[in-house]
Amino acid sequence: MDPNPIQTLADLERVALSRVDKVTREYWAHGAGENITVRENASAFDQYRLRPRVLRDVSTVNMTTTVLPSTNASPALVADFPVGIAPSGWHKMAHADGEAGTAAAAKALGTAMGVSMGTIVGEAPRECCSPEAVRDAGGSAVAFFQLYMFNDRALMADILQRVQKAGYRTVLLTVDTPFVGKRVAEIRNRPQLPSFLTTINFGTLLGTSDGPEDMDKKEKRTGSLHIDNSLVWGEIIPWLRATTSMQIWLKGISTAEDAQLAVAHGVDGIVVSNHGGRQLDLCVPTLDALPEIVAAVKGRIPVHVDGGVRRGEDVFRALALGADFVWVGRPALWGLAYDGQRGVELMLTILREELKLCMGLTGCASIQDISPTCLRLVGSSAKL
Template sequence: MALVCLSDFEAYAKVHLPKASWDFFAAGADECCTRDDNLMAYKRIRFRPRMLRDMSAMDTKTTILGTKISFPVGIAPTGFHKLAWPDGELSTARASEAMNTCYIASTYSSCSVEEIAAAAPAGFRWFQLYILQKRNLTERLVQRVEALGFQALVLTVDLPYPGKRRDDIRNNFSSSASLPVKNFEGAFEEATGEENSEYGLPPGAIDCSLKWNDIYWLQNLTRLPIIIKGILTKEDAELAVKHGVQGIIVSNHGGRQLDGAPATIDALPEIVTAVQGKVEVYLDGGIRTGGDVLKALALGAKCVFIGRPALWGLAYKGEEGLKEVLKILRDEFRLSMALAGCRNVSEIGPHLLQYSRL
């Protein structure tokens, strides 16, 4: 049976992945209200399509931080891709390179940054960063990714502590039972497996004392642009601009952190307004169709990133499965543009929506 939409890939992955792996990828925090609202929020938005606009020539390309990509959908950072496919992040990197889009590799990849870079040497890659209590480990990791040609750092700021994900607790899930954290292999040898958190590192490894001025510390370590991931309010968006970042990803961690936080598409408009065009704004969370991509761009996102759907694609056929997921989103986005009356991404704006929350 052909898989024709992202929901088909989700259904396939749920049947074919081991239960603990599926639950880990699918998990939201607490009652999963935010995880589920990430999807439902898109259904509350309607289009105002324009007609007779000459759709004979169309272009889905855009740029993010000055680099051209084939369409405004990238791959969000998620951990432990080998739970979905044996080659893990190597397949993810190759699929992203083949589709000419951006892949944000996770600190908690099941392949090292060196392996990811070697798998797709011409790929467009950013690196998602957690700052650890052991700052020297963070410093070395930043140096490694910069030397390997990663083009930006994506600092995740919404995880001073992991959210409570009930199914992982019920399953007694620990990635360390089957996969090492390759980017820190050997760095925490004093900790036993029983002490490890879900990320395969000792509890408290992430620096929960992180504050805004630490961005200056990070800027002093690297020449790479810094993007802040996890912003949901205009106040924090204004602080991000004040502290000199180059981009913001509107994100609630896929609903895996604070349950009851807003859906990202609902948080997007006030953040776009707050930054006043001074930095690029991106979004993750809840993207399931090309129409969702169009809605996010109409509300001011420069690009969106998919997390769980990328894992579903890997679970289906590895690199080829993820390419299929990206092709479906690209084709649905192009069709949605055409039916809404937009020939290129520059013609997308809030005028396309019945209500824009601006």
């Protein structure tokens, strides 16, 4: 038997998915429609080849990068390498360590974690972690809180107040979900899905009740919640600014036009994302969307990207196309399912070491050395 069975994220995926039930496996692996975007998010990387450079001093490879710029209230958040854990919900489906274990792994590896609003929406402690618990486990690594905007603005304001008090620095507003995509696997498996995946309950965000009257008010308040699909640029960004002092980032940007609007409306950063292919099938893979967005932003705000990253070389290629930072979602769940917090640390370590090797063999001694000239399109005779 191989004493070191996990050498790549493909190994980790294979072993992890063999350890969970069919419903969980399909919930993680599938997306919207026919899963075309899920597949193309990953395969988009295959159109780029690396251009090795030689006789360069790579005796030291510096992978540190700024995740969040400094503000008057907070210092810059610097990561040891440019890969963070993207927001995804219900980590306890994978392992009892849950989101706290994921956060501790991010802290141990010196990088950042985004916490999903879905993470802390559940019906019992076994199904969720509080925002405070996740923050306590990860410390400054836990800086991003992902927000779905529901129609009860008072509730949204309460949530923002609570996570800001807990120490989160950035609200990551998800803007690609005015409606929930057609997730065929979830529709077919719905009778078997855990209750916390089929209902909305904001108990862990609203805090514990003091008595029956408070519980009754809470149930009435959360019982009729709906995603607010009337959001527009000129209203939601000012509302967030007036409600919280956290940085305002948008997750779900996939066109140059929307990137320009984000800059024009004063957001602090964007994440190029298509929700891991879980919203609109047949949309542009995030790696393909990245160059036009980078060109539109012109360095005025940070541009991060997620979707389909499975190798350190993928991280390198995203950075070469202009991303400032790269997020991974599903691989964190695979790591948890494999070995809890240690499994997430293993996943991040694999990506870190693959990226370091790729940088060294392409002659890049620092993140700043990575550029489009490091890549060539398959079938092209010219560098980018």
